[in-house]
Amino acid sequence: METIPPLSQPIKVIIFDDSPDIREGFTSLFKFYDDIDVIGTYPDARNVEQIVKTMKPKVILMDIDMPGITGIEATALAKHVAPETEVVILSQLNDDSNIFEAIKAGATGYLLKGSDTDKVVSAIRIVANGGSPMNAFVARQTLDSFRRSMTQISSSEQTVSLSDREKEVLECMCEGMTYKEIATKLNIAIDTVRSHTRKIYEKLQVRSKTEAVLVAIRKKLI
Amino acid sequence: METIPPLSQPIKVIIFDDSPDIREGFTSLFKFYDDIDVIGTYPDARNVEQIVKTMKPKVILMDIDMPGITGIEATALAKHVAPETEVVILSQLNDDSNIFEAIKAGATGYLLKGSDTDKVVSAIRIVANGGSPMNAFVARQTLDSFRRSMTQISSSEQTVSLSDREKEVLECMCEGMTYKEIATKLNIAIDTVRSHTRKIYEKLQVRSKTEAVLVAIRKKLI
DNA sequence: CCTACAACCGCATATTTATGCTAGTTATGG
DNA sequence: CCATAACTAGCATAAATATGCGGTTGTAGG
Numbered sequence: 384m385e386t387i388p389p390l391s392q393p394i395k396v397i398i399f400d401d402s403p404d405i406r407e408g409f410t411s412l413f414k415f416y417d418d419i420d421v422i423g424t425y426p427d428a429r430n431v432e433q434i435v436k437t438m439k440p441k442v443i444l445m446d447i448d449m450p451g452i453t454g455i456e457a458t459a460l461a462k463h464v465a466p467e468t469e470v471v472i473l474s475q476l477n478d479d480s481n482i483f484e485a486i487k488a489g490a491t492g493y494l495l496k497g498s499d500t501d502k503v504v505s506a507i508r509i510v511a512n513g514g515s516p517m518n519a520f521v522a523r524q525t526l527d528s529f530r531r532s533m534t535q536i537s538s539s540e541q542t543v544s545l546s547d548r549e550k551e552v553l554e555c556m557c558e559g560m561t562y563k564e565i566a567t568k569l570n571i572a573i574d575t576v577r578s579h580t581r582k583i584y585e586k587l588q589v590r591s592k593t594e595a596v597l598v599a600i601r602k603k604l605i
Numbered sequence: 606m607e608t609i610p611p612l613s614q615p616i617k618v619i620i621f622d623d624s625p626d627i628r629e630g631f632t633s634l635f636k637f638y639d640d641i642d643v644i645g646t647y648p649d650a651r652n653v654e655q656i657v658k659t660m661k662p663k664v665i666l667m668d669i670d671m672p673g674i675t676g677i678e679a680t681a682l683a684k685h686v687a688p689e690t691e692v693v694i695l696s697q698l699n700d701d702s703n704i705f706e707a708i709k710a711g712a713t714g715y716l717l718k719g720s721d722t723d724k725v726v727s728a729i730r731i732v733a734n735g736g737s738p739m740n741a742f743v744a745r746q747t748l749d750s751f752r753r754s755m756t757q758i759s760s761s762e763q764t765v766s767l768s769d770r771e772k773e774v775l776e777c778m779c780e781g782m783t784y785k786e787i788a789t790k791l792n793i794a795i796d797t798v799r800s801h802t803r804k805i806y807e808k809l810q811v812r813s814k815t816e817a818v819l820v821a822i823r824k825k826l827i
Numbered sequence: 828c829c830t831a832c833a834a835c836c837g838c839a840t841a842t843t844t845a846t847g848c849t850a851g852t853t854a855t856g857g
Numbered sequence: 858c859c860a861t862a863a864c865t866a867g868c869a870t871a872a873a874t875a876t877g878c879g880g881t882t883g884t885a886g887g
Contacts, residue, residue: 463812486748486751491745491748509741513742513745514740514741514742514744514745515741515742515744515745515747515748516741516744517739517744517748518736519731519736519737519738520736520737522736522737522738522739522744522747523713523735523736523737525737525744525747525748525751528751546832546833546834547833548833548834548835549833556815557819558819559811559813559815559816559819561813561872561873561874562873562874563873568749571834571835571836572835572836572837573836574835574836574837574838575834575835575836575837577836577874577875577876578834578835578836579834579835580874580875581875581876581877582833584875584876589781590875590876591781591783591843591874591875592814592815592873592874592875593778593781593814593815593818594781596815596818596819597779597780597781597818600822768862768863768864769863770863770864770865771863771864783842783843783844784843784844785842785843793864793865793866794865794866794867795866796865796866796867796868797864797865797866797867799844799845799846799866800864800865800866801864801865802844802845803845803846803847804863806845806846812845812846813844813845813873814843814844814845
């Protein structure tokens with residue numbers, strides 16, 4: 384399994400924050416860490432899609448309050464063009480109203496600006512390795528909401544026999560994910576996603592993603 | 606805000622674990638902490654309901670693998686009779702299959718048995734104060750699942766005003782038709798279908814046909 | 828051992844979709 | 858009369874998807 388990047392490669396980080404102090408502060412800070420490489424800083428998220436597409440950062444530190452595009456919106460845009468990029472939200476306050484929006488947009492981490500520099504550094508390392516840094520308060524909020532919304536969504540009897548993996552892929556499709564996003568999520572190559580969709584289409588007798596999703600919903604395969 | 610209990614009251618803790626070493630180890634450990642008071646230890650969860658009802662612990666450390674009733678089942682039972690009790694699951698491995706079951710049952714914390722004693726102590730303090738201790742891996746698992754279920758739900762309300770023609774196009778999409786098929790059916794050019802989809806995506810805040818169909822179904826726009 | 832199958836990956840190509848820009852017509856309300 | 862909206866349409870380009878072909882690996886059963 385070669386999913387973990389070699390340690391020799393520093394974690395490429397981009398910072399979006401309208402405060403020059405924050406941008407320069409973090410940039411200086413990360414100079415002390417060999418494994419973290421700030422490859423760009425921006426005062427706003429105007430060209431976020433273009434930026435992440437060309438820079439391909441591993442981690443984005445995203446301020447939540449920026450002029451123009453908000454950090455939440457920027458997160459959604461960034462994750463859309465580069466699902467493999469991890470976003471850590473920088474929030475001024477422990478403003479829980481934004482937590483869920485941030486998560487929904489695709490953020491993986493949620494940090495307070497007043498956090499210890501240690502925390503920020505470890506948060507970057509954690510997200511870069513597929514983890515999720517959050518403090519106890521944020522975790523609790525998320526957990527409670529998660530539990531509340533967790534109703535019995537178990538899959539029922541099916542007339543078609545999709546393999547486990549095929550079902551996973553189909554479920555991702557039913558969440559509106561693109562092949563790229565599915566590949567990232569399931570940690571497989573995009574060509575493998577294609578292979579699975581081929582089999583799924585064959586079994587479900589369809590010719591497009593939309594049809595597959597419709598059949599999946601109608602037959603309650605998901 | 607008076608949500609935090611007075612410090613003078615130690616946190617009442619009960620331990621369920623079939624290993625005497627664990628039970629005694631933690632009991633001895635917590636003797637060093639004035640704010641943690643182990644009021645009972647049990648090798649299995651047979652009388653968990655009776656126990657929590659009478660002892661009223663603030664926190665339960667719950668082994669996941671116990672003879673008879675599992676830690677998951679015991680958690681559900683405990684939370685049923687005493688919802689104010691917080692449960693921290695002790696798991697042997699980083700067994701993610703149990704995480705969601707544990708959360709659904711009502712557990713707030715999820716610890717590995719190999720954790721530092723520091724971590725266990727702070728976990729107890731955190732849950733007792735309404736937080737949720739979890740490591741980055743568990744947090745990530747939860748977050749991903751949460752996001753998946755949330756993106757489905759939260760956007761159900763909102764009234765979007767699609768024009769008549771846009772609704773027609775969307776309906777065709779919901780029948781799995783391609784642009785070409787839609788154009789033929791509605792007797793318009795394929796570029797016109799494109800124009801309509803553009804507006805539809807804008808109004809529905811989506812970026813693909815599949816997403817549009819999913820939103821249409823969810824909001825019952827069709 | 829052989830066979831089947833699930834899961835994985837790759838490349839190539841045709842088609843479809845997404846999105847930017849532009850722009851004509853026809854209503855409709857201010 | 859003007860602005861706005863809806864509907865129409867075209868061109869261009871990038872991205873995503875659909876599909877055909879090929880392959881490796883590992884595991885379960887005969």
